[in-house]
Every structure is written in structure tokens, then in C-alpha cells.
Amino acid sequence: MTAIKHALQRDIFTPNDERLLSIVNVCKAGKKKKNCFLCATVTTERPVQVRVVKVKKSDKGDFYKRQMAWELRDLAEVDAKDASKENPEFDLHFEKVYRWVASSTAEKNSFISCIWKLNQRYLRKKVEFVNVSSQLLEESVPSGESQSVAGGDEDALDDYQELNAREEQDIEGMMEVCEYAISNAEAFAEKLSKELQVLDGANIHSIMASEKQVNILMQLLDEALSEVDTIEGKMSSYEEMLQSVKEQMDQISQSNRLIQISNANNGKLLDEIQFLVNYMDLSKGHIRALQEGDLSSSKGIEACINASEALLQCMNVALRPGHEKLMSVKQQQHLFTELRDTFSRRLTNHLNNVFVHQPLLxxxxxxxxxxxxxxxxxxxxxxxxxxxxxxxxxxxxxxxxxxxxxxxxxxxxxxxxxxxxxxxxxxxxxxxxxxxxxxxxxxxxxxxxxxxxxxxxxxxxxxxxxxxxxxxxxxxxxxxxxxxxxxxxxxxSLLDMGNMSASDLDVxxxxxxxxxxxxxxxxxxxxxxxxxxxxxxxxxxxxxxxxxxxxxxxxxxxxxxxxxxxxxxxxxxxxxxxxxxxxxxxxxxxxxxxxxxxxxxxxxxxxxxxxxxxxxxxxxxxxxxxxxNVLVTVKRNFDKCISGQIRQMEEVKISKKSKVGILPFVAGFEEFAELAETIFRNAERRGDLDKAYVKLIRAVFMNVEKVANESQKTPRDVVMMENFHHIFSTLSHLKISCLETERREAKHKYTDHLQSYVINSLGQPLEKLNHFFEGVEARVAQGVREDEVSYQLAFNKQELRKVIKEYPGKEVKKGLDNLYKKVDKHLCEEESLLQVVWHSMQDEFIRQYKHFEGLIGRCYPGSGITMEFTIGDMLEYFSSIAQSH
Known part of the structure; x- marks a missing residue:
């Protein structure tokens, strides 16, 4: 394994500036066994990069090649499978998990130990070791080849020093001379040992040849020691002389220190005296001003002001510790107290006299x-x-x-x-x-x-x-x-205000x-x-x-x-x-x-x-x-005023024998609103008026309806129509924003009651004709076709002609004239609604006329039957009646 390691170092890692620290022969777990080597390496350049490199033999088998490399910092976990039993399997967790089987457990342990040491030395992020013996993580396993590799690795990690260029050249030259340096390392080591012994012997002979020079050197050293003794004797005499000088200088220094302390004390005493003189001394002029200064003239007052401020400053000065025990300080404080009391009495008496004898009193x-x-x-x-x-x-x-x-x-x-x-x-x-x-x-x-x-x-x-x-x-x-x-x-009241135009004093x-x-x-x-x-x-x-x-x-x-x-x-x-x-x-x-x-x-x-x-x-x-506080009273009176107006509205009584017309509180509300709008224009309390408006207008609405219901002489619709028309006109004219809803409501009530009065007053001016056509409409509603109504016995053409002949134009005009007189009696003059009502009645009459003509055209087609008067005649009747009155 050592020869393989050297070969891999020479052929693969040295060209890449890397050093091989540990090697293990492995194959992938669970597959066909193809051996390869996992190598732990470090770079020779700084910063050091630690890698795990996979190396395998080429297909021809004559050299090794680098197949894959992983950075050790990417290694997340090392799993040894079993910490207590020998097991050659282990896993390396990089981005994916690589499962390996080592050729021996010793190689696996040596490799894992090397990985642990590299991790401890070079990486901040520590790799997690799972199922690994704690002994293995402390020292390498001492077994066979692995011992030398692991031990060498540990020494290399702890005491390794890089060779310089000259050392590398010497080693390379020596290995070139001995061709078997790699193939037979033991013979090469023995040769080196013999050469080392030869060099040691030469060194000893060289030392022995230099004995004469050593004796000369020792003699010189003895002479130097004697000179040192002489110099030490002279230094001792000088030291005794300096000791006496030192004692004299100490005496002088002590004397100077006492002088400095005395000067410092004198300076502090002077500062205290100056402090007391500066801050506790009151001038004679100030004392005279405080005792007898003129308090009735401008100059005298100014002098007294300056003196009193100076006195206050003296009395309020912050004394330092111990000052209050000085007799002079006590005397000054007593003087200041007397001056303060004297001047305060003088000032109080004078101002009392000023208050009492002022001309303005x-x-x-x-x-x-x-x-x-x-x-x-x-x-x-x-x-x-x-x-x-x-x-x-x-x-x-x-x-x-x-x-x-x-x-x-x-x-x-x-x-x-x-x-x-x-x-x-x-x-x-x-x-x-x-x-x-x-x-x-x-x-x-x-x-x-x-x-x-x-x-x-x-x-x-x-x-x-x-x-x-x-x-x-x-x-x-x-x-x-x-x-x-x-x-x-x-x-x-709003009742009185309805007649205020006749008063010469209100505004x-x-x-x-x-x-x-x-x-x-x-x-x-x-x-x-x-x-x-x-x-x-x-x-x-x-x-x-x-x-x-x-x-x-x-x-x-x-x-x-x-x-x-x-x-x-x-x-x-x-x-x-x-x-x-x-x-x-x-x-x-x-x-x-x-x-x-x-x-x-x-x-x-x-x-x-x-x-x-x-x-x-x-x-x-x-x-x-x-x-x-007073505003609260005023607001209370204002609220009481509004409540009083509402109460008077509720108590109003209308004569049973005279027509109603515009109610007094309706006209009064108009006068009140005009007055209030003038008063409250750009006022801060506009909100109070708006609230009062709402209360008043609701009371007006309610009491108009109450009076209309109680009225006997004037029809209810006329009372409602005229008064709500007046209210609508008032609110439209004044444009009171908070009453916009009430304005629309007043218009709605006025319109409704106008229409109701017109319909009720006009009634059925062509009564028999109206009854006839009501029967026609009833037949049509029962399912009779409109063009077949004329075949009904009670509604044939002959019956229709008889009914129409009963309403010639003169009779119609006479009835309308009586109706005009009746409406004129109901309506009041101040609101001027007669023509409005008359025009509405004209529209309603024309509507009925057109309705009858439509029924004749649909139910009696081709009969040639028409009314005795036309729409033009009707317009002429209404116009002439209005003009005649």
C-alpha cells in the first residue's frame, strides 16, 4: 500500500500541488466489485483546500487516473455502520450518499481517522461522525501498514513543515544518484545512515583540530572577567558619592514642598476672602436706597429695584462649607435680614397708600x-x-x-x-x-x-x-x-310673527x-x-x-x-x-x-x-x-324660546266659521327663518340653529295636518295644499341646507293634496256618461271584446247617443262656472293658487274627455258618434270662466 501511495503522490497529486495523507481501497456496495481508491488530500498552497479524491486504474491497467473529487466542506456525515464490531462498510454523505466497502476494516478506520483530523484542523463546519468509535476519533489505529500511514499522517498534520527549493533539489539529486531509492527503500535508508555516520566523524575531527583556538578564547574570557571586577569597584565608589548627594537633594525637595503647601494655602485663603467680599458686600448706595430711597419717583424706584436685586443676590449666595461659622459672615447676614425687613415694610406701606389713594378709585x-x-x-x-x-x-x-x-x-x-x-x-x-x-x-x-x-x-x-x-x-x-x-x-311667537309686517318696531x-x-x-x-x-x-x-x-x-x-x-x-x-x-x-x-x-x-x-x-x-x-358660563344660560333661553314656539303651535285654535288660509305659525316660521338667517349668517353656533329648524319644521308639519283634520269650513286638502305650498316656497327661497329633506317633503305633500283636491272637487262633471263607460269597461273586464260591446243591449249605439245628448256644451260650461265659484270660496287670496288649481282641473277634465273618446273609438268603431263639444271648446270654457272672474 505504501508503494501505491507513493506512486499516486508522484503521478497524480504532485502535478496538482496536492499531498496525499490517507488512502483506502474500496468498491461500491451492492454492485459488481470494481476496485478504486479513496484518497484524502490537502493542497500545498494557501489557503489549504481539503478534498476526497476517487482514483481508479485505467482500462489498460498500466497507470492510475483521477475520476472524481469532492470538497471536504461539502461532506455532511460519515457513517461507519457499526462502532463496536469490525465492519468494512461505510457511507459518505455529500450532495448524495455514497456507499463503500473497504478492502479491510483497518484501512477504513485509518481513513475515517484521517478525515476526522482534517475536519478538526481545517473546517469551521464540523462533519457529523455516526457509528464511529470514540477511540478512533482520538488517535489512529496501530495496525500494520495502517499504523505507519496513520502515524505519518498525524505527524504530517501536526509537525509538517514544507521543504524549501534547495532541500527539494538536494533530495531529488540524491534520489537520482541511487536508482533503487524508490524500489528498495531499505537499502536506500541504510546507505543514507552510513553517510550520516561518516559526516558525524568528520565533525568530531574538525572540533578536535580547533582545540588551540578554544584555549586562546578561554584566556581572553579570563582577562575580560578581571576587567569587569575593576569596573565594578569604581561603580561602587561612585554610588557612595551619589548617595550623599541624594540625601541633600531630598532635604531640598522637602523644603520646597512645604513652601508650595504654604503658597497654596495662602492662595485658597485669598480666594475665600475675595469670594466673600465680591458676593456678600453691599454698596453704601444700595443700603441707602433700601433704607430711605424715594418710592414715588422713577429714579428712586429704579434705584430701589437695583438695590433689592443686589440684596437678594447677596442673601441667596451659596456659601461654601465653614463660611457660616465666620463672625463677619454672620454679621453680614444679620445686616441683610434687617435691610430686607426694613425695605419690605417701606414698600408694603407705600403700595398700600397707592392702592387706597388712587384717583381712579x-x-x-x-x-x-x-x-x-x-x-x-x-x-x-x-x-x-x-x-x-x-x-x-x-x-x-x-x-x-x-x-x-x-x-x-x-x-x-x-x-x-x-x-x-x-x-x-x-x-x-x-x-x-x-x-x-x-x-x-x-x-x-x-x-x-x-x-x-x-x-x-x-x-x-x-x-x-x-x-x-x-x-x-x-x-x-x-x-x-x-x-x-x-x-x-x-x-x-311664530303666531305673532305672521303679522309682523304690520308692526313698526320689530326689526x-x-x-x-x-x-x-x-x-x-x-x-x-x-x-x-x-x-x-x-x-x-x-x-x-x-x-x-x-x-x-x-x-x-x-x-x-x-x-x-x-x-x-x-x-x-x-x-x-x-x-x-x-x-x-x-x-x-x-x-x-x-x-x-x-x-x-x-x-x-x-x-x-x-x-x-x-x-x-x-x-x-x-x-x-x-x-x-x-x-x-353665561353662554350656557343664553343657550338654555334659546332652547326655551324654541320650545315655547312649538307649544304655541300646538295650542292654536281655528275659527269654525271662517276659512283657514295660511296658518299664522306657517307664516311666522317664514319670518323666523328670515330673521334667523340674517342673525346667524357666518355664526359659530350655526349647528344650534339647524337643530332648532328641524324641531320647528317638524312641529309646523304636524300642526298643519292637525288643523287640516279639524277644519270644518275649508276642505282638508285645501289647508294642506296651501300651507305646504307656502312652506315649500319659503324653504326654496331661503335655501336652508339642513331642511332640504323637509323641502322635498313639503313639495310632495303640496302636489299630492293638490291632485287630491282637484279630483275630489272636479268629481264626475259628465256623471251619466261616466257611469255608462264604467259599465262598458266592466263588460270588457268580464271578457267581452271591445268591438262587440255595442251589441250589448244596455250599451248599444242608441243608448250612447242618448247619454251624449244630455251633455251639450252650454250645460258643461255652466257646471264648470259653478265649480270655479266653489273653488274660489275654498282658496285664500294670499297664496294665489286659484289659477294653479283651475289649470289642474282643466288638465284632469281633458284627461277624462280623452278617455271617453278612446273608449268610443275602440268599442264603437265606424259609428261616427262624437261628443257634443270638443277639446277646443273645453279650453275656451275654462279660459273664459277664469277671465270673467
Whole structure:
């Protein structure tokens, strides 16, 4: 096997730069035995490629050839069939399974062992070995030839080093000299051993010949050792000298270290002194400003602001550990505390005096007993405005930074000042707002009797000492209701609105009320916003950023969000200062609703707009919250107004002796819708009106049908036709999108009842002829052919002629004239449906006429029988009757 291995290495693998590591003689399992060799090889070039190569003899049998090769990395599994018994069979699992039978179990084991070692050394992906003894995977099997092959392979795998070019040439030359180097390896090895012994002897003789040179070399080494000893002695003396120098240098270094520590300590002490001087020293100017600075002049306020900020900075300085134990620091802190207390007392007293003695706190209108009260009242009624407090705000804002200082240092005094300001401003605003709303109520009540000589002064008591209108709200409301009752009932209704065109005050009064209400809201809005803005700035209470501030800034900084406590404080202060606004607004709204319930439409639109505007400016503002609360009341009044109109519709009664015509609430709905569309144009609360429309129109529909069912004088179809025609016209004109379904329904009802009225009123103007042809149609329905009907005794041509002669043209025209008079009595003039109904009756009559002619043509063909009048005559009858009336 060794000779075969060398031959394969020389002829097949060496030309391919490969080394043969293991070989096994095999044949395929289960087939005719054709021997071949499986070889495990590695390449000599890097990176190393490991392969399993199949080699077989050529057909002539004189040389070997390479038949197939597999990469070892493609090998998935090696199956030895049996790990405990000797079995020459084994399987190699590549892309397909190859089943082999080795010539001996030892060769198989040696080959599998080599594969395992190659796998462990060169492959990352490990091959799975199945049914293989664990001993076999640790060392090669020591048996016969296989031992040398396996052992050689193991050495080659572990200690193999490639020959260089010179070594390869020497080996090749030596093998060429000895021709039997391959055929007789033992003789070749013996020759090499003898030559090696000759070379060893020559080496020994060469060493012995160089003894003289060795002695000379040893002598030189002895001399070198003596010189080394001399140098070591000198080095020792030098080391002793350097040791003394080292001790001196250590002393100098220790001295320098102490000097450095002293300098460092002095530097730190200087830093501490400079820190205390820089951060805890208050200038004499600041001290003088805090103790006796002028708080009534701009320069004095500015000096006090600078001094208070410097004092706060000194008091808030972060002292280093140990500073609080220094006597000078304690004295400075005591001085700062006294200055803080002194200045906070001065500032609090001064601001208290400013709040109390502000000129704006004097009542803005004084009514003196005995003066011309009517002229003073007229002046107030002419100008419905609220005083502006911007001068007070402007003056107080000079102290804003001082208030912030007081907030950070003396919280109790800061809160006391806040309460003082709120108390004084509450009394001021309460008086101004009450006077303002009294004037607004007088103006509203005046809309009912304006221009008719009513004097409101008789019902109001005016006291000059307080400058207040002391007439109670209840008396004012009573006065307004009494004045409005002179022209209409206490509350507006759709029933009343049907006759509003005759009134000289509805549109003008409501427009004037709308202007008054808008003026009230327009005056309150800037007043509340200005006061809230002042409170937040003066008392340094953060608010949510307004819409304009958000647009101007690039980003919203989280720190700008106010702390919850400050938000609550702004809200509480505003609620206290303007505690009377919500009450007065509700009272004003109640008065307006009593004067005219339709005022709730104006108030809903105006209030919604102002709520929307306030929320856009600041959703959390007092104004937004208060107006939102009042809006709930307005919406409730609006809903009550709509419910009242529906209730009045349900209670309507129609006279039994007069014709109905257009119902009052139908005409009233038209007026209401026109008014509402004008008021709610581009309004934010359009959805509320749409919901009210749906409720009202459904109530109108239901009550029209109710009245039509109860009507005795006017036919039901006429009531339904006229009123639903009016509703359809109204909805078509106004184009209210949410009522499009009701518009189509009204048209459908109008058309149906028009047709029903026409059919019922027209009836059978040719009654006998109609009965005759009903009998003809009955015979045809029973199965009699149409052209055979004339042979029936009761329906022959002679009978037909008799019936036709009973309806000459004059009789027909007379009957139509009576019918016209009857329809005219049923229909009302304001809806102008007479001609529409008359034209529909004409169409219906012509339809019946054509039906009769058709039956004559089909059932009496060729008889020459015709009606006594033609369609042209009929058209002339209808036209002449309509013109004559």
C-alpha cells in the first residue's frame, strides 16, 4: 500500500500541488466489485483546500487516473455502520450518499481517522461522525501498514513543515544518484545512515583540530572577567558619592514642598476672602436706597429695584462649607435680614397708600341730590362705556420688579398686598359694572317705548351720594315688560310673527337691542383682559402664552407653563375682582328675554362669537370661563324660546266659521327663518340653529295636518295644499341646507293634496256618461271584446247617443262656472293658487274627455258618434270662466 501511495503522490497529486495523507481501497456496495481508491488530500498552497479524491486504474491497467473529487466542506456525515464490531462498510454523505466497502476494516478506520483530523484542523463546519468509535476519533489505529500511514499522517498534520527549493533539489539529486531509492527503500535508508555516520566523524575531527583556538578564547574570557571586577569597584565608589548627594537633594525637595503647601494655602485663603467680599458686600448706595430711597419717583424706584436685586443676590449666595461659622459672615447676614425687613415694610406701606389713594378709585359719576337727574341719566344713556384703568395699571407696573422681589423674599407681605389690591379693585369694579349694566338695561327697556314719550325716570330713584342707579332689577324688568305689552304679548311667537309686517318696531327694536348687547360685551372684553394681564404682570403670576405670543416665538419653552398654584391664584383674584359680572350678565340676559324671546337668537350669536374670540386669545382666561358660563344660560333661553314656539303651535285654535288660509305659525316660521338667517349668517353656533329648524319644521308639519283634520269650513286638502305650498316656497327661497329633506317633503305633500283636491272637487262633471263607460269597461273586464260591446243591449249605439245628448256644451260650461265659484270660496287670496288649481282641473277634465273618446273609438268603431263639444271648446270654457272672474 505504501508503494501505491507513493506512486499516486508522484503521478497524480504532485502535478496538482496536492499531498496525499490517507488512502483506502474500496468498491461500491451492492454492485459488481470494481476496485478504486479513496484518497484524502490537502493542497500545498494557501489557503489549504481539503478534498476526497476517487482514483481508479485505467482500462489498460498500466497507470492510475483521477475520476472524481469532492470538497471536504461539502461532506455532511460519515457513517461507519457499526462502532463496536469490525465492519468494512461505510457511507459518505455529500450532495448524495455514497456507499463503500473497504478492502479491510483497518484501512477504513485509518481513513475515517484521517478525515476526522482534517475536519478538526481545517473546517469551521464540523462533519457529523455516526457509528464511529470514540477511540478512533482520538488517535489512529496501530495496525500494520495502517499504523505507519496513520502515524505519518498525524505527524504530517501536526509537525509538517514544507521543504524549501534547495532541500527539494538536494533530495531529488540524491534520489537520482541511487536508482533503487524508490524500489528498495531499505537499502536506500541504510546507505543514507552510513553517510550520516561518516559526516558525524568528520565533525568530531574538525572540533578536535580547533582545540588551540578554544584555549586562546578561554584566556581572553579570563582577562575580560578581571576587567569587569575593576569596573565594578569604581561603580561602587561612585554610588557612595551619589548617595550623599541624594540625601541633600531630598532635604531640598522637602523644603520646597512645604513652601508650595504654604503658597497654596495662602492662595485658597485669598480666594475665600475675595469670594466673600465680591458676593456678600453691599454698596453704601444700595443700603441707602433700601433704607430711605424715594418710592414715588422713577429714579428712586429704579434705584430701589437695583438695590433689592443686589440684596437678594447677596442673601441667596451659596456659601461654601465653614463660611457660616465666620463672625463677619454672620454679621453680614444679620445686616441683610434687617435691610430686607426694613425695605419690605417701606414698600408694603407705600403700595398700600397707592392702592387706597388712587384717583381712579373716586366714583366716576356722582349724582347730586337736587341736580337735574334727567340730564345726568341722559348723559349715561348716550355713552354706554366702562372707565379704562390703563393709567392706574401703567403707574403700578413701575413697581412690578419690586413685587417680584417681595414675592421671593417676604411671601406674607406679598400676599397681603395682593388681598389689599383685590379688595379695593373689587369695590371699584362692582360700582362701575353695576352702573354700566343699569344704563344698559334702561337702554334695552327703552327700545320698547322709544319715541312714544315714556319716561323711565319716574320708576327709578337716583341718589347722588353714591352715584348709583338704585332702581331694582325686578322693577326695571317689570317696566320693560309693561312697555312691551303695549304693542304685543309679553313673549314673541311664530303666531305673532305672521303679522309682523304690520308692526313698526320689530326689526328696528331688535337691531337696536343687538347693538346694545354687542356694546356691553365689547366693553367687558378689553376690561377683563387688561385687568388679567395687569394682575399677571404686576404680581408676577405666569399665564398660558397668548395666541400672539405663540406665533411670535419659534418654540414653546416648557418653563413658560405656569405652576398650578399661580394659575389658581390668577383665577381666584379675577373671580374676586369681577365677581359681579356673571350675575349682571345673567340679569341683563333675563331682561332681554322678557322683552322679546327672539332676543335669545341675537344673544346666542354674539355670546358665542365673544366666547370663541376669548378662547383663541387665552382658553384659560377668566373672560373665557365667565362668558362660557353665561353662554350656557343664553343657550338654555334659546332652547326655551324654541320650545315655547312649538307649544304655541300646538295650542292654536281655528275659527269654525271662517276659512283657514295660511296658518299664522306657517307664516311666522317664514319670518323666523328670515330673521334667523340674517342673525346667524357666518355664526359659530350655526349647528344650534339647524337643530332648532328641524324641531320647528317638524312641529309646523304636524300642526298643519292637525288643523287640516279639524277644519270644518275649508276642505282638508285645501289647508294642506296651501300651507305646504307656502312652506315649500319659503324653504326654496331661503335655501336652508339642513331642511332640504323637509323641502322635498313639503313639495310632495303640496302636489299630492293638490291632485287630491282637484279630483275630489272636479268629481264626475259628465256623471251619466261616466257611469255608462264604467259599465262598458266592466263588460270588457268580464271578457267581452271591445268591438262587440255595442251589441250589448244596455250599451248599444242608441243608448250612447242618448247619454251624449244630455251633455251639450252650454250645460258643461255652466257646471264648470259653478265649480270655479266653489273653488274660489275654498282658496285664500294670499297664496294665489286659484289659477294653479283651475289649470289642474282643466288638465284632469281633458284627461277624462280623452278617455271617453278612446273608449268610443275602440268599442264603437265606424259609428261616427262624437261628443257634443270638443277639446277646443273645453279650453275656451275654462279660459273664459277664469277671465270673467
Amino acid at each position: 373716586i366714583p366716576c359719576a356722582v349724582y347730586v341730590q337736587g341736580h337735574d337727574q334727567s340730564s345726568v341719566l341722559s348723559q349715561h344713556m348716550a355713552e354706554l362705556t366702562l372707565p379704562k384703568h390703563s393709567p392706574l395699571h401703567r403707574d403700578l407696573l413701575h413697581y412690578a420688579k419690586l413685587m417680584e422681589w417681595l414675592k421671593n423674599t417676604q411671601r406674607e407681605k406679598y400676599e397681603g398686598l395682593s388681598r389689599t389690591y383685590v379688595d379695593y379693585m373689587t369695590r371699584l369694579y362692582e360700582r362701575e359694572i353695576k352702573d354700566f349694566f343699569e344704563v344698559a338695561k334702561i337702554k334695552m327697556a327703552g327700545t320698547a317705548k322709544e319715541g312714544k314719550g315714556n319716561k323711565f325716570g319716574k320708576n327709578l330713584s337716583l341718589h347722588g351720594s353714591s352715584g348709583k342707579l338704585t332702581g331694582s332689577t325686578s322693577s326695571l324688568n317689570k317696566l320693560a315688560v309693561q312697555s312691551s305689552s303695549s304693542r304685543r304679548s309679553q313673549s314673541s 328696528a327694536d331688535r337691531t337696536k337691542f343687538d347693538k346694545i348687547f354687542e356694546q356691553v360685551l365689547s366693553e367687558l372684553e378689553p376690561l377683563c383682559l387688561a385687568e388679567q394681564d395687569f394682575i399677571s404682570k404686576f404680581f408676577k403670576l405666569q399665564q398660558h402664552p397668548t395666541l400672539g405670543e405663540v406665533e411670535e416665538s419659534d418654540e414653546v419653552v416648557p418653563s413658560r407653563q405656569p405652576p398650578p398654584g399661580e394659575k389658581d391664584m390668577v383665577r381666584l383674584m379675577m373671580n374676586k375682582v369681577f365677581q359681579s359680572i356673571e350675575t349682571e350678565l345673567n340679569s341683563l340676559i333675563t331682561l332681554g328675554d322678557k322683552i322679546d324671546t327672539f332676543h335669545s337668537l341675537y344673544m346666542l350669536v354674539k355670546m358665542s362669537h365673544h366666547v370663541w374670540t376669548a378662547e383663541n386669545v387665552d382658553p384659560a382666561s377668566y373672560l373665557s370661563t365667565t362668558l362660557g
